[in-house]
Amino acid sequence: MAASSEVSIVINAYDEDAALLARAVESAMAQTVPAAEIILVDDGSPRDYTELLRAYPAVRSIRQANAGLAAARNTGLKAAVGKYVVFLDGDDRLLPHAIAHNLRRFGDRPGAVMAYGGYRFIDGAGRPSFQATMPPLGADAYETMLEGNCIGMHATVMYRRDVLLELGGFDSGLPACEDYELYLRIARRYPIVSGSEVVAEYRQHDGNMSNDSAMMLVAATDVLRQQRPHVRDNPRWRQAWSMGMREWKEFYARSQLLAVQRSLGDASRRRPAVIGLCRLSRLAPFTIVKVVAAEVLTRLRVRWSHGGVDFGDLRRTTPISRHFGYDRGKPVDRRYIEDFLERHAADIRGRVLEIGDNSYTVRFGGDRVERSEILHVDPTRPNVTYSADLADGSGLPDDTFDCIVLTQTLHLIFDLANATRTLRRILKPGGVVLLTVPGVSSVDSGEWGGTWYWSFTPASLGRLLQREFRDLDVAVTGYGNVLSATAFLYGLAEDELRDHELNACDPHYPTIVAARAVKSSDGSVAR
Numbered sequence: 001m002a003a004s005s006e007v008s009i010v011i012n013a014y015d016e017d018a019a020l021l022a023r024a025v026e027s028a029m030a031q032t033v034p035a036a037e038i039i040l041v042d043d044g045s046p047r048d049y050t051e052l053l054r055a056y057p058a059v060r061s062i063r064q065a066n067a068g069l070a071a072a073r074n075t076g077l078k079a080a081v082g083k084y085v086v087f088l089d090g091d092d093r094l095l096p097h098a099i100a101h102n103l104r105r106f107g108d109r110p111g112a113v114m115a116y117g118g119y120r121f122i123d124g125a126g127r128p129s130f131q132a133t134m135p136p137l138g139a140d141a142y143e144t145m146l147e148g149n150c151i152g153m154h155a156t157v158m159y160r161r162d163v164l165l166e167l168g169g170f171d172s173g174l175p176a177c178e179d180y181e182l183y184l185r186i187a188r189r190y191p192i193v194s195g196s197e198v199v200a201e202y203r204q205h206d207g208n209m210s211n212d213s214a215m216m217l218v219a220a221t222d223v224l225r226q227q228r229p230h231v232r233d234n235p236r237w238r239q240a241w242s243m244g245m246r247e248w249k250e251f252y253a254r255s256q257l258l259a260v261q262r263s264l265g266d267a268s269r270r271r272p273a274v275i276g277l278c279r280l281s282r283l284a285p286f287t288i289v290k291v292v293a294a295e296v297l298t299r300l301r302v303r304w305s306h307g308g309v310d311f312g313d314l315r316r317t318t319p320i321s322r323h324f325g326y327d328r329g330k331p332v333d334r335r336y337i338e339d340f341l342e343r344h345a346a347d348i349r350g351r352v353l354e355i356g357d358n359s360y361t362v363r364f365g366g367d368r369v370e371r372s373e374i375l376h377v378d379p380t381r382p383n384v385t386y387s388a389d390l391a392d393g394s395g396l397p398d399d400t401f402d403c404i405v406l407t408q409t410l411h412l413i414f415d416l417a418n419a420t421r422t423l424r425r426i427l428k429p430g431g432v433v434l435l436t437v438p439g440v441s442s443v444d445s446g447e448w449g450g451t452w453y454w455s456f457t458p459a460s461l462g463r464l465l466q467r468e469f470r471d472l473d474v475a476v477t478g479y480g481n482v483l484s485a486t487a488f489l490y491g492l493a494e495d496e497l498r499d500h501e502l503n504a505c506d507p508h509y510p511t512i513v514a515a516r517a518v519k520s521s522d523g524s525v526a527r
Contacts, residue, residue, distance in 0.1 A: 438513075
């Protein structure tokens with residue numbers, strides 16, 4: 001692995017709240033492989049960051065007249081000294097292993113000039129909402145990039161600084177999508193390496209630039225138009241280019257239509273949302289008509305359809321999304337998982353173990369949690385406390401945890417009996433396990449596909465748990481119905497269904513199955 005002195009982190013700031021900017025700085029300082037330097041570029045912000053910078057004397061500050069995001073990044077690029085450089089927006093955060101993961105990727109592929117990982121969304125208060133799963137890079141990175149931005153968040157990317165300087169840095173003439181344009185320039189000429197580990201957090205709030213759908217559409221399509229000379233002689237690239245133009249238009253049309261639908265109950269948002277839709281209508285009139293017509297027809301079919309079935313967009317043998325709907329919004333199953341955890345939030349207290357990461361512990365446990373710990377089979381994952389397999393359980397202490405949060409994991413363990421035995425063993429007497437498993441579900445097309453062993457019904461999960469926990473201490477619930485299960489299989493997102501459609505429960509079509517199991521106060525095993 002490369003030495004820590006080889007990495008520069010550049011944080012750009014323009015009118016960011018000082019508290020959020022401090023969190024970004026702290027996330028850069030908290031890397032398990034320390035950065036050689038952290039540079040904060042103040043792009044002519046109307047805010048005064050003097051006090052903030054005084055609190056972090058190790059951060060080098062550069063202030064310039066306001067010139068835009070791309071220009072601010074170029075300023076940081078030219079000032080940096082590291083072999084590698086990472087760019088972090090002032091309201092986002094890096095996870096502790098971000099540098100380590102991307103340096104490892106460069107080590108795995110020495111010829112690469114750019115490495116990136118995954119990210120998750122956080123809300124304005126910094127609470128994790130959901131993890132984004134982006135499309136895989138594919139054999140031809142340039143072809144994949146032409147179809148759309150498969151990276152999604154710029155802070156997940158680490159560049160070789162010398163190549164970035166050679167390419168002239170970011171295109172400062174672009175108001176947005178300057179990162180996408182750079183990805184395309186690099187992918188056309190150099191190797192890129194990627195991985196699935198989550199390395200950054202993207203904060204969602206009303207001030208996000210990406211909320212301006214019209215401006216983003218103009219920028220994205222302008223970036224693609226610059227690629228025309230490069231795709232002309234390659235049929236696959238031409239096809240990918242055409243698909244990308246169509247996908248960008250439909251993506252922002254759907255996003256703006258969704259913003260209008262969400263604004264119907266909020267007068268303060270209604271006017272900007274409608275204006276945004278009108279602006280998009282001028283930019284992509286046929287796409288807007290197509291998207292609006294599809295929504296209207298869907299509603300009419302639901303309301304007035306009788307007799308024969310009109311399959312519409314569902315008459316297809318491939319899903320709409322192969323990523324559980326993450327690339328369209330919050331997946332349907334996450335709605336149910338979070339509803340279950342919210343209902344049992346009082347159980348998330350004391351010493352809590354969560355599998356994978358501790359985002360749900362933080363979100364639902366709050367100040368009731370005295371100690372938050374993480375179990376993962378991969379010891380290199382961020383903030384892992386225990387690296388173990390539940391089926392084996394070695395290294396996990398007996399009678400320790402007040403609560404275990406185990407979401408969408410048990411189906412990846414072949415030896416279910418031993419896994420549930422471990423859960424009971426490591427709980428304190430009176431401790432609670434909150435777990436969810438897939439019911440009606442597709443199989444992951446990514447890293448977990450090879451170990452996706454099971455799907456469950458309420459009956460099967462209940463019987464499994466009752467082997468270790470007393471019957472009266474196990475409560476099992478199925479969530480979902482035929483519509484939500486179908487939407488989940490096709491990869492639609494939560495926002496594409498209505499609340500009453502999601503809330504309806506049909507025990508014959510469980511999208512997920514959830515269970516709460518309590519270890520008896522005397523620690524005895526059910527027999």
